[in-house]
Amino acid sequence: MSRIGLAVTDGCNVLERLPEPVFAPQDRTEKKGIEDPRITIIDNKIFMLYTAYDGVIAQIAAAAIGLDDLLNKRFDKWERKGLAFQDIWDKDALLFRKN
Numbered sequence: 001m002s003r004i005g006l007a008v009t010d011g012c013n014v015l016e017r018l019p020e021p022v023f024a025p026q027d028r029t030e031k032k033g034i035e036d037p038r039i040t041i042i043d044n045k046i047f048m049l050y051t052a053y054d055g056v057i058a059q060i061a062a063a064a065i066g067l068d069d070l071l072n073k074r075f076d077k078w079e080r081k082g083l084a085f086q087d088i089w090d091k092d093a094l095l096f097r098k099n
Helices: 067-071
Strands: 007-009 014-017 033-042 045-053 058-066 079-083
Touching (some): 058 067
Antiparallel strands (some): 007 014, 033 045, 045 058
16 A cells, blocks of 8 residues: 655755655545655645545545645644545646746
């Protein structure tokens, strides 16, 4: 089962790798794992699109956490936003802010 972890680098070297996942499967749409995170920061909040896999279909899901919560390792503050396109097989997603 896949989970999402966190490593801090200087661009070449891993400076810190957390021993536990920062985001783990929680519901039936994720029962076989979560992977492929893509993040965007908008107004001091990190939005993450990721693949939720239930063993049958891989779907795009979303979650968000405050930047301060992430930096202070309060990973229990993730808010799941749900599936982007329910029952559509997709692993490719990107969220961006138009200025």
